[in-house]
Amino acid sequence: MQAEPSFAGPAEKFFRSPALRKMVAASGANWLKSRTHEVTELLPGCYLVPLPEIARRRVVAVDVAMLLSDAALNSREFIEICRSARLDAFSVRQALADIASYDEQSARRVAELLAWNYDDLSRIVVQDETIDSFSSQLSESYEEITLLYKLGESMTELIHPERFIQMACRELHSSLPFAWVAARFVDDRASAGAVADKTITVGTPPCEQSRFEGALRMALTGIAAERVILEGADRGVLGAGESQVILCPVMREGTPIGLVALGNKRAEDNQVNNGELKLLQAAAGHMGVLLSNASLYEQQQAMFLGTLEALTAAIDAKDPYTCGHSERVAYLAGEIAAEFGLHEHEADRVRIAGLVHDIGKIGVPEAVLRKPGRLTDEEFGLIKLHPQIGFQILKDIPLLDDVLPGVLYHHERFDGRGYPFSVSGENIPLVARMIGIADAFDAMSSSRTYRAAMDRTKVLAEIRRGAGSQFDERLVEAFLRIDLAEYDRMVSRHGSSEATRIGTLIPKERAA
Ligand SMILES: [Fe+2]
Missing domain, CATH: 3.30.450.40 (GAF domain)
Known part of the structure:
Protein backbone atom coordinates (compact mmCIF):
# COMPACT_ATOMS: atom_id res chain seq x y z
CA MET A 1 0.00 0.00 0.00
CA GLN A 2 1.42 3.35 -0.97
CA ALA A 3 0.34 6.86 -1.80
CA GLU A 4 1.92 8.67 -4.73
CA PRO A 5 0.45 12.19 -4.85
CA SER A 6 1.04 14.23 -7.97
CA PHE A 7 1.65 17.64 -6.49
CA ALA A 8 4.65 19.88 -6.32
CA GLY A 9 5.93 22.26 -3.69
CA PRO A 10 4.50 22.40 -0.16
CA ALA A 11 1.51 20.21 -1.10
CA GLU A 12 3.77 17.37 -2.25
CA LYS A 13 5.89 17.69 0.88
CA PHE A 14 2.74 17.51 2.97
CA PHE A 15 1.52 14.30 1.24
CA ARG A 16 4.97 12.76 1.52
CA SER A 17 5.37 13.66 5.16
CA PRO A 18 6.14 10.59 7.29
CA ALA A 19 3.48 11.48 9.83
CA LEU A 20 0.68 11.56 7.23
CA ARG A 21 1.86 8.37 5.54
CA LYS A 22 2.02 6.63 8.90
CA MET A 23 -1.56 7.68 9.67
CA VAL A 24 -2.77 6.49 6.25
CA ALA A 25 -1.00 3.14 6.71
CA ALA A 26 -2.49 2.69 10.18
CA SER A 27 -5.95 3.57 8.94
CA GLY A 28 -5.77 1.11 6.03
CA ALA A 29 -4.25 -1.87 7.86
CA ASN A 30 -7.03 -4.19 6.62
CA TRP A 31 -7.52 -2.91 3.10
CA LEU A 32 -5.35 -5.63 1.48
CA LYS A 33 -7.65 -8.27 2.95
CA SER A 34 -11.06 -6.71 2.75
CA ARG A 35 -11.36 -5.23 -0.77
CA THR A 36 -13.37 -2.40 0.75
CA HIS A 37 -14.24 0.91 -0.83
CA GLU A 38 -15.54 2.19 2.51
CA VAL A 39 -14.69 5.84 3.17
CA THR A 40 -12.57 6.45 6.29
CA GLU A 41 -12.16 9.80 8.00
CA LEU A 42 -8.43 10.10 8.58
CA LEU A 43 -8.66 13.41 10.42
CA PRO A 44 -11.55 15.77 10.76
CA GLY A 45 -12.70 16.65 7.20
CA CYS A 46 -10.06 14.44 5.49
CA TYR A 47 -11.57 11.37 3.83
CA LEU A 48 -9.71 8.35 2.49
CA VAL A 49 -11.18 6.17 -0.28
CA PRO A 50 -9.40 2.81 -0.66
CA LEU A 51 -9.30 1.51 -4.27
CA PRO A 52 -8.05 -2.10 -4.36
CA GLU A 53 -6.17 -3.42 -7.43
CA ILE A 54 -7.11 -7.04 -8.17
CA ALA A 55 -4.92 -9.49 -10.06
CA ARG A 56 -5.56 -13.22 -10.26
CA ARG A 57 -8.43 -12.77 -7.79
CA ARG A 58 -6.17 -11.28 -5.16
CA VAL A 59 -5.74 -7.72 -3.92
CA VAL A 60 -2.19 -6.91 -4.99
CA ALA A 61 -2.20 -3.19 -4.16
CA VAL A 62 -4.49 -0.50 -2.77
CA ASP A 63 -4.57 2.96 -4.30
CA VAL A 64 -5.86 5.64 -1.97
CA ALA A 65 -7.81 8.73 -2.88
CA MET A 66 -7.71 11.52 -0.31
CA LEU A 67 -10.55 14.01 -0.35
CA LEU A 68 -10.17 17.16 1.70
CA SER A 69 -12.66 19.63 3.10
CA ASP A 70 -11.94 23.16 4.13
CA ALA A 71 -12.27 22.00 7.74
CA ALA A 72 -9.41 19.56 7.32
CA LEU A 73 -7.01 22.35 6.44
CA ASN A 74 -7.86 24.08 9.69
CA SER A 75 -7.77 21.08 11.98
CA ARG A 76 -5.32 20.66 14.81
CA GLU A 77 -4.05 17.39 13.28
CA PHE A 78 -3.27 19.15 9.98
CA ILE A 79 -1.18 21.73 11.77
CA GLU A 80 0.66 18.98 13.68
CA ILE A 81 1.47 17.11 10.50
CA CYS A 82 2.82 20.30 8.94
CA ARG A 83 4.85 21.01 12.01
CA SER A 84 6.38 17.51 12.11
CA ALA A 85 7.33 17.87 8.43
CA ARG A 86 8.70 21.36 9.11
CA LEU A 87 6.20 22.83 6.69
CA ASP A 88 4.53 26.15 6.94
CA ALA A 89 0.85 25.26 7.50
CA PHE A 90 -0.26 28.45 5.85
CA SER A 91 1.61 27.68 2.60
CA VAL A 92 0.28 24.12 2.51
CA ARG A 93 -3.25 25.36 3.16
CA GLN A 94 -2.93 27.80 0.26
CA ALA A 95 -1.60 25.12 -2.04
CA LEU A 96 -4.48 22.79 -1.21
CA ALA A 97 -7.25 25.35 -0.94
CA ASP A 98 -8.55 24.74 -4.48
CA ILE A 99 -9.11 21.01 -3.97
CA ALA A 100 -10.38 21.18 -0.41
CA SER A 101 -14.00 21.32 -1.56
CA TYR A 102 -15.48 18.04 -0.23
CA ASP A 103 -17.73 17.27 2.67
CA GLU A 104 -18.60 13.82 3.97
CA GLN A 105 -21.57 13.37 1.65
CA SER A 106 -19.77 14.38 -1.54
CA ALA A 107 -16.76 12.27 -0.48
CA ARG A 108 -19.04 9.20 -0.31
CA ARG A 109 -20.47 9.92 -3.79
CA VAL A 110 -16.93 10.25 -5.23
CA ALA A 111 -15.95 7.02 -3.47
CA GLU A 112 -18.85 5.19 -5.17
CA LEU A 113 -17.89 6.58 -8.56
CA LEU A 114 -14.22 5.65 -8.15
CA ALA A 115 -15.21 2.18 -6.97
CA TRP A 116 -17.17 1.58 -10.19
CA ASN A 117 -14.29 2.85 -12.31
CA TYR A 118 -11.80 0.68 -10.48
CA ASP A 119 -13.96 -2.41 -10.81
CA ASP A 120 -14.22 -1.82 -14.54
CA LEU A 121 -10.48 -1.25 -14.85
CA SER A 122 -9.75 -4.39 -12.82
CA ARG A 123 -12.00 -6.42 -15.08
CA ILE A 124 -10.26 -5.03 -18.19
CA VAL A 125 -6.85 -5.85 -16.73
CA VAL A 126 -7.98 -9.40 -15.91
CA GLN A 127 -9.41 -9.81 -19.41
CA ASP A 128 -6.19 -8.49 -20.97
CA GLU A 129 -4.15 -10.93 -18.89
CA THR A 130 -6.43 -13.79 -19.91
CA ILE A 131 -6.16 -12.86 -23.59
CA ASP A 132 -2.35 -12.58 -23.32
CA SER A 133 -2.09 -15.92 -21.61
CA PHE A 134 -4.47 -17.56 -24.10
CA SER A 135 -2.57 -16.07 -27.07
CA SER A 136 0.70 -17.31 -25.68
CA GLN A 137 -0.74 -20.82 -25.10
CA LEU A 138 -2.27 -20.80 -28.56
CA SER A 139 1.02 -19.79 -30.13
CA GLU A 140 2.87 -22.53 -28.22
CA SER A 141 0.26 -25.10 -29.24
CA TYR A 142 0.45 -24.00 -32.86
CA GLU A 143 4.24 -24.35 -32.87
CA GLU A 144 3.96 -27.74 -31.23
CA ILE A 145 1.28 -29.02 -33.60
CA THR A 146 3.15 -27.73 -36.65
CA LEU A 147 6.38 -29.38 -35.52
CA LEU A 148 4.68 -32.66 -34.63
CA TYR A 149 2.85 -32.66 -37.97
CA LYS A 150 6.07 -32.12 -39.92
CA LEU A 151 7.92 -34.75 -37.89
CA GLY A 152 5.05 -37.21 -38.24
CA GLU A 153 4.84 -36.58 -41.97
CA LEU A 296 14.79 -52.48 -38.18
CA TYR A 297 14.20 -51.52 -41.79
CA GLU A 298 17.91 -51.85 -42.55
CA GLN A 299 17.98 -55.34 -41.00
CA GLN A 300 14.91 -56.34 -42.97
CA GLN A 301 16.42 -55.04 -46.21
CA ALA A 302 19.68 -56.86 -45.56
CA MET A 303 17.78 -60.09 -44.96
CA PHE A 304 15.70 -59.54 -48.07
CA LEU A 305 18.73 -58.88 -50.28
CA GLY A 306 20.52 -61.83 -48.69
CA THR A 307 17.64 -64.09 -49.70
CA LEU A 308 17.75 -62.79 -53.26
CA GLU A 309 21.50 -63.33 -53.31
CA ALA A 310 20.98 -66.96 -52.32
CA LEU A 311 18.32 -67.44 -54.99
CA THR A 312 20.39 -65.93 -57.79
CA ALA A 313 23.47 -67.87 -56.69
CA ALA A 314 21.34 -71.02 -57.02
CA ILE A 315 20.46 -70.13 -60.61
CA ASP A 316 24.05 -69.34 -61.54
CA ALA A 317 25.20 -72.61 -59.99
CA LYS A 318 23.14 -74.50 -62.56
CA ASP A 319 25.08 -73.02 -65.45
CA PRO A 320 28.71 -71.91 -65.01
CA TYR A 321 28.54 -70.01 -68.32
CA THR A 322 26.04 -67.61 -66.87
CA CYS A 323 28.04 -66.92 -63.72
CA GLY A 324 27.32 -63.38 -62.61
CA HIS A 325 24.74 -62.86 -65.39
CA SER A 326 21.95 -61.92 -62.97
CA GLU A 327 24.15 -59.41 -61.17
CA ARG A 328 25.33 -57.80 -64.39
CA VAL A 329 21.81 -57.59 -65.83
CA ALA A 330 20.68 -56.06 -62.54
CA TYR A 331 23.44 -53.48 -62.76
CA LEU A 332 22.77 -52.56 -66.40
CA ALA A 333 18.98 -52.44 -65.98
CA GLY A 334 19.39 -50.13 -62.98
CA GLU A 335 21.74 -47.88 -64.97
CA ILE A 336 19.27 -47.72 -67.87
CA ALA A 337 16.51 -46.78 -65.39
CA ALA A 338 18.63 -44.02 -63.84
CA GLU A 339 19.71 -42.76 -67.27
CA PHE A 340 16.11 -42.81 -68.43
CA GLY A 341 15.25 -40.50 -65.51
CA LEU A 342 13.55 -42.81 -63.03
CA HIS A 343 13.74 -41.85 -59.36
CA GLU A 344 16.58 -43.38 -57.33
CA HIS A 345 14.20 -45.68 -55.46
CA GLU A 346 12.53 -46.85 -58.70
CA ALA A 347 15.95 -47.54 -60.25
CA ASP A 348 16.76 -49.69 -57.21
CA ARG A 349 13.58 -51.70 -57.81
CA VAL A 350 14.56 -52.19 -61.48
CA ARG A 351 17.93 -53.52 -60.26
CA ILE A 352 16.18 -56.02 -58.02
CA ALA A 353 13.95 -57.11 -60.91
CA GLY A 354 17.11 -57.59 -63.01
CA LEU A 355 18.66 -59.66 -60.24
CA VAL A 356 15.74 -62.12 -60.14
CA HIS A 357 14.66 -61.99 -63.82
CA ASP A 358 15.90 -65.51 -64.61
CA ILE A 359 14.93 -67.13 -61.33
CA GLY A 360 12.50 -69.39 -63.23
CA LYS A 361 15.49 -71.25 -64.71
CA ILE A 362 15.48 -73.19 -61.45
CA GLY A 363 12.55 -75.07 -63.02
CA VAL A 364 14.36 -75.82 -66.30
CA PRO A 365 16.34 -79.08 -66.45
CA GLU A 366 20.10 -78.60 -66.12
CA ALA A 367 20.69 -80.80 -69.15
CA VAL A 368 18.81 -78.29 -71.27
CA LEU A 369 20.48 -75.23 -69.74
CA ARG A 370 23.99 -76.68 -70.15
CA LYS A 371 23.45 -78.33 -73.53
CA PRO A 372 26.13 -77.38 -76.04
CA GLY A 373 24.89 -76.74 -79.59
CA ARG A 374 21.38 -76.10 -80.88
CA LEU A 375 18.30 -76.87 -78.83
CA THR A 376 15.40 -78.88 -80.16
CA ASP A 377 11.98 -77.19 -80.35
CA GLU A 378 10.92 -79.17 -77.32
CA GLU A 379 13.98 -78.07 -75.34
CA PHE A 380 13.48 -74.47 -76.40
CA GLY A 381 9.86 -74.81 -75.27
CA LEU A 382 11.14 -75.73 -71.79
CA ILE A 383 13.47 -72.70 -71.76
CA LYS A 384 10.59 -70.46 -72.76
CA LEU A 385 8.69 -71.46 -69.65
CA HIS A 386 11.18 -69.77 -67.29
CA PRO A 387 9.51 -66.31 -67.15
CA GLN A 388 6.24 -67.88 -65.96
CA ILE A 389 8.01 -70.28 -63.58
CA GLY A 390 9.89 -67.29 -62.11
CA PHE A 391 6.62 -65.40 -61.74
CA GLN A 392 5.05 -68.38 -59.93
CA ILE A 393 8.04 -68.66 -57.57
CA LEU A 394 8.02 -64.98 -56.59
CA LYS A 395 4.36 -63.98 -56.82
CA ASP A 396 3.56 -64.54 -53.15
CA ILE A 397 6.41 -62.43 -51.83
CA PRO A 398 4.83 -59.03 -51.04
CA LEU A 399 8.12 -57.12 -51.21
CA LEU A 400 8.53 -58.19 -54.84
CA ASP A 401 5.13 -57.15 -56.19
CA ASP A 402 6.58 -54.35 -58.30
CA VAL A 403 9.38 -56.45 -59.79
CA LEU A 404 7.16 -59.33 -61.00
CA PRO A 405 6.41 -57.71 -64.41
CA GLY A 406 10.16 -57.58 -65.04
CA VAL A 407 10.38 -61.35 -64.49
CA LEU A 408 7.30 -62.27 -66.51
CA TYR A 409 7.83 -60.03 -69.56
CA HIS A 410 11.61 -59.75 -69.95
CA HIS A 411 11.62 -61.93 -73.10
CA GLU A 412 8.90 -59.97 -74.86
CA ARG A 413 10.02 -57.92 -77.87
CA PHE A 414 8.98 -54.39 -78.76
CA ASP A 415 7.65 -55.66 -82.12
CA GLY A 416 5.50 -58.32 -80.42
CA ARG A 417 7.61 -61.30 -81.53
CA GLY A 418 8.83 -62.30 -78.08
CA TYR A 419 7.50 -64.75 -75.48
CA PRO A 420 5.54 -65.89 -73.48
CA PHE A 421 2.61 -63.59 -74.46
CA SER A 422 3.85 -61.84 -77.62
CA VAL A 423 2.76 -58.45 -76.33
CA SER A 424 4.29 -55.40 -77.99
CA GLY A 425 5.32 -51.75 -77.53
CA GLU A 426 4.33 -50.06 -74.32
CA ASN A 427 2.10 -52.99 -73.39
CA ILE A 428 5.36 -54.52 -72.20
CA PRO A 429 6.02 -53.14 -68.71
CA LEU A 430 8.84 -50.56 -68.64
CA VAL A 431 10.92 -52.60 -66.18
CA ALA A 432 10.77 -55.61 -68.52
CA ARG A 433 11.81 -53.51 -71.54
CA MET A 434 14.83 -52.28 -69.57
CA ILE A 435 15.81 -55.80 -68.49
CA GLY A 436 15.35 -56.99 -72.11
CA ILE A 437 18.16 -54.69 -73.33
CA ALA A 438 20.45 -55.46 -70.38
CA ASP A 439 19.83 -59.21 -70.80
CA ALA A 440 20.57 -59.20 -74.53
CA PHE A 441 23.70 -57.05 -74.11
CA ASP A 442 25.13 -59.33 -71.39
CA ALA A 443 24.21 -62.52 -73.28
CA MET A 444 26.02 -61.32 -76.42
CA SER A 445 29.01 -60.08 -74.36
CA SER A 446 29.49 -63.47 -72.60
CA SER A 447 30.64 -66.83 -73.83
CA ARG A 448 27.89 -69.40 -74.02
CA THR A 449 27.87 -73.18 -74.37
CA TYR A 450 27.10 -72.73 -78.04
CA ARG A 451 29.31 -69.72 -78.98
CA ALA A 452 32.12 -67.40 -77.89
CA ALA A 453 31.56 -63.85 -76.62
CA MET A 454 31.06 -61.15 -79.26
CA ASP A 455 33.27 -58.07 -79.23
CA ARG A 456 31.95 -54.80 -77.82
CA THR A 457 31.57 -52.94 -81.14
CA LYS A 458 29.55 -55.77 -82.63
CA VAL A 459 27.35 -56.08 -79.54
CA LEU A 460 26.57 -52.36 -79.52
CA ALA A 461 25.81 -52.48 -83.25
CA GLU A 462 23.37 -55.33 -82.59
CA ILE A 463 21.66 -53.35 -79.82
CA ARG A 464 21.36 -50.31 -82.12
CA ARG A 465 19.99 -52.51 -84.89
CA GLY A 466 17.34 -53.86 -82.52
CA ALA A 467 16.06 -50.36 -81.56
CA GLY A 468 12.39 -50.13 -82.52
CA SER A 469 12.11 -53.86 -83.34
CA GLN A 470 13.44 -55.94 -80.46
CA PHE A 471 13.94 -53.01 -78.07
CA ASP A 472 12.26 -49.74 -77.08
CA GLU A 473 14.15 -47.08 -79.05
CA ARG A 474 14.16 -44.51 -76.21
CA LEU A 475 15.63 -47.06 -73.81
CA VAL A 476 18.32 -48.01 -76.32
CA GLU A 477 19.30 -44.33 -76.43
CA ALA A 478 19.54 -44.29 -72.61
CA PHE A 479 21.54 -47.53 -72.65
CA LEU A 480 24.05 -46.17 -75.16
CA ARG A 481 24.82 -43.27 -72.80
CA ILE A 482 25.89 -45.58 -69.95
CA ASP A 483 29.57 -45.74 -68.96
CA LEU A 484 30.36 -49.46 -69.14
CA ALA A 485 33.57 -49.30 -67.05
CA GLU A 486 31.87 -50.72 -63.93
CA TYR A 487 30.19 -53.42 -66.02
CA ASP A 488 33.59 -54.46 -67.39
CA ARG A 489 34.99 -54.65 -63.86
CA MET A 490 32.12 -56.94 -62.93
CA VAL A 491 32.81 -59.16 -65.94
CA SER A 492 36.45 -59.56 -64.99
CA ARG A 493 35.54 -60.23 -61.36
CA HIS A 494 33.01 -62.87 -62.36
CA GLY A 495 35.57 -64.37 -64.69
CA SER A 496 38.05 -64.81 -61.86
CA SER A 497 35.57 -66.04 -59.27
CA GLU A 498 32.38 -67.95 -59.50
CA ALA A 499 31.11 -66.38 -56.34
CA THR A 500 28.15 -64.16 -57.03
CA ARG A 501 28.14 -61.15 -54.82
CA ILE A 502 25.59 -58.42 -54.83
CA GLY A 503 27.75 -55.99 -52.91
CA THR A 504 27.96 -53.61 -55.86
CA LEU A 505 24.40 -54.14 -56.95
CA ILE A 506 22.86 -51.52 -54.74
CA PRO A 507 25.25 -48.97 -53.27
CA LYS A 508 25.54 -49.57 -49.55
CA GLU A 509 24.39 -46.09 -48.61
CA ARG A 510 21.17 -46.58 -50.54
CA ALA A 511 20.63 -50.13 -49.32
CA ALA A 512 20.94 -48.83 -45.77
FE1 LIG B 1 15.62 -64.93 -69.24
Missing part, protein backbone atom coordinates in the same frame (compact mmCIF):
# COMPACT_ATOMS: atom_id res chain seq x y z
CA SER A 154 8.52 -37.43 -42.39
CA MET A 155 8.60 -40.50 -40.13
CA THR A 156 8.74 -42.68 -43.27
CA GLU A 157 12.24 -41.37 -44.06
CA LEU A 158 13.61 -44.77 -43.00
CA ILE A 159 16.09 -44.90 -45.86
CA HIS A 160 17.48 -41.44 -45.03
CA PRO A 161 17.43 -40.92 -41.23
CA GLU A 162 19.99 -38.11 -41.53
CA ARG A 163 17.59 -36.11 -43.68
CA PHE A 164 14.94 -36.52 -41.00
CA ILE A 165 17.29 -35.35 -38.23
CA GLN A 166 18.30 -32.33 -40.33
CA MET A 167 14.67 -31.48 -40.99
CA ALA A 168 13.81 -31.78 -37.28
CA CYS A 169 16.72 -29.48 -36.31
CA ARG A 170 15.71 -26.96 -38.98
CA GLU A 171 12.12 -26.98 -37.71
CA LEU A 172 13.26 -26.45 -34.12
CA HIS A 173 15.51 -23.62 -35.23
CA SER A 174 12.74 -21.88 -37.13
CA SER A 175 10.13 -22.43 -34.38
CA LEU A 176 12.24 -21.40 -31.38
CA PRO A 177 14.25 -18.21 -30.74
CA PHE A 178 17.62 -19.95 -30.30
CA ALA A 179 20.70 -19.02 -32.35
CA TRP A 180 21.71 -22.65 -32.80
CA VAL A 181 20.25 -26.15 -32.69
CA ALA A 182 22.42 -29.25 -32.95
CA ALA A 183 22.11 -33.02 -32.80
CA ARG A 184 24.99 -35.35 -31.99
CA PHE A 185 24.97 -39.18 -32.07
CA VAL A 186 27.12 -41.90 -30.53
CA ASP A 187 29.90 -43.48 -32.56
CA ASP A 188 28.17 -46.86 -32.77
CA ARG A 189 26.46 -47.90 -35.97
CA ALA A 190 24.53 -50.67 -34.25
CA SER A 191 22.80 -48.05 -32.04
CA ALA A 192 22.63 -44.91 -34.13
CA GLY A 193 22.62 -46.43 -37.64
CA ALA A 194 23.36 -44.06 -40.51
CA VAL A 195 23.84 -41.04 -38.20
CA ALA A 196 26.44 -42.72 -35.96
CA ASP A 197 29.26 -40.30 -35.01
CA LYS A 198 27.51 -37.46 -36.85
CA THR A 199 26.84 -33.91 -35.74
CA ILE A 200 24.08 -31.93 -37.38
CA THR A 201 24.16 -28.19 -36.78
CA VAL A 202 21.61 -25.57 -37.78
CA GLY A 203 22.12 -21.85 -37.12
CA THR A 204 25.20 -20.13 -35.75
CA PRO A 205 27.21 -22.15 -33.20
CA PRO A 206 28.73 -20.17 -30.30
CA CYS A 207 32.31 -21.14 -31.22
CA GLU A 208 34.42 -22.63 -33.97
CA GLN A 209 32.83 -25.84 -35.40
CA SER A 210 35.47 -28.36 -34.25
CA ARG A 211 35.39 -27.05 -30.65
CA PHE A 212 31.62 -27.01 -30.81
CA GLU A 213 31.49 -30.65 -31.95
CA GLY A 214 34.06 -31.59 -29.30
CA ALA A 215 31.87 -30.04 -26.60
CA LEU A 216 28.77 -31.86 -27.86
CA ARG A 217 30.71 -35.13 -27.93
CA MET A 218 31.75 -34.56 -24.32
CA ALA A 219 28.20 -33.66 -23.32
CA LEU A 220 26.95 -36.84 -24.95
CA THR A 221 29.26 -39.04 -22.88
CA GLY A 222 27.68 -37.69 -19.69
CA ILE A 223 24.04 -37.55 -20.71
CA ALA A 224 21.43 -39.72 -19.00
CA ALA A 225 17.74 -40.23 -19.65
CA GLU A 226 16.75 -36.75 -18.46
CA ARG A 227 17.26 -33.42 -20.15
CA VAL A 228 19.92 -31.11 -18.72
CA ILE A 229 19.86 -27.32 -18.47
CA LEU A 230 23.31 -25.75 -18.26
CA GLU A 231 23.92 -22.26 -16.89
CA GLY A 232 26.91 -19.97 -16.39
CA ALA A 233 30.34 -21.58 -16.49
CA ASP A 234 28.83 -25.08 -16.77
CA ARG A 235 27.98 -24.27 -20.39
CA GLY A 236 31.68 -24.18 -21.38
CA VAL A 237 32.21 -23.24 -25.04
CA LEU A 238 28.51 -23.88 -25.73
CA GLY A 239 27.57 -20.77 -23.72
CA ALA A 240 26.80 -17.37 -25.19
CA GLY A 241 25.50 -14.33 -23.31
CA GLU A 242 23.27 -15.16 -20.36
CA SER A 243 21.26 -17.80 -22.20
CA GLN A 244 20.95 -21.33 -20.87
CA VAL A 245 22.02 -24.36 -22.93
CA ILE A 246 19.56 -27.26 -23.06
CA LEU A 247 20.65 -30.82 -23.76
CA CYS A 248 17.93 -33.36 -24.42
CA PRO A 249 18.78 -37.06 -24.86
CA VAL A 250 17.66 -39.07 -27.90
CA MET A 251 16.70 -42.41 -26.43
CA ARG A 252 16.52 -45.82 -28.04
CA GLU A 253 15.22 -48.74 -25.99
CA GLY A 254 16.00 -46.91 -22.76
CA THR A 255 19.54 -45.91 -23.71
CA PRO A 256 20.73 -42.49 -24.85
CA ILE A 257 22.12 -42.76 -28.38
CA GLY A 258 22.39 -39.05 -29.05
CA LEU A 259 21.32 -35.61 -27.94
CA VAL A 260 19.63 -32.53 -29.29
CA ALA A 261 20.96 -29.24 -27.96
CA LEU A 262 19.78 -25.62 -28.09
CA GLY A 263 21.58 -22.48 -27.07
CA ASN A 264 21.94 -18.69 -27.23
CA LYS A 265 18.30 -17.75 -26.85
CA ARG A 266 17.54 -14.47 -28.57
CA ALA A 267 14.49 -13.17 -26.80
CA GLU A 268 13.61 -10.72 -24.06
CA ASP A 269 13.44 -13.57 -21.56
CA ASN A 270 16.59 -15.59 -22.15
CA GLN A 271 15.54 -18.45 -19.88
CA VAL A 272 14.11 -21.53 -21.54
CA ASN A 273 10.35 -21.93 -21.03
CA ASN A 274 8.04 -24.95 -20.79
CA GLY A 275 6.76 -24.62 -24.34
CA GLU A 276 10.31 -24.71 -25.71
CA LEU A 277 11.21 -27.73 -23.59
CA LYS A 278 8.11 -29.57 -24.79
CA LEU A 279 9.00 -28.98 -28.45
CA LEU A 280 12.60 -30.07 -27.90
CA GLN A 281 11.51 -33.24 -26.13
CA ALA A 282 8.95 -34.02 -28.85
CA ALA A 283 11.64 -33.67 -31.54
CA ALA A 284 14.12 -35.83 -29.58
CA GLY A 285 11.40 -38.46 -29.02
CA HIS A 286 10.60 -38.64 -32.73
CA MET A 287 14.31 -38.92 -33.59
CA GLY A 288 14.66 -41.92 -31.25
CA VAL A 289 11.64 -43.70 -32.75
CA LEU A 290 12.75 -42.99 -36.32
CA LEU A 291 16.30 -44.26 -35.72
CA SER A 292 14.93 -47.41 -34.14
CA ASN A 293 12.57 -48.01 -37.09
CA ALA A 294 15.35 -47.23 -39.59
CA SER A 295 17.55 -49.84 -37.95
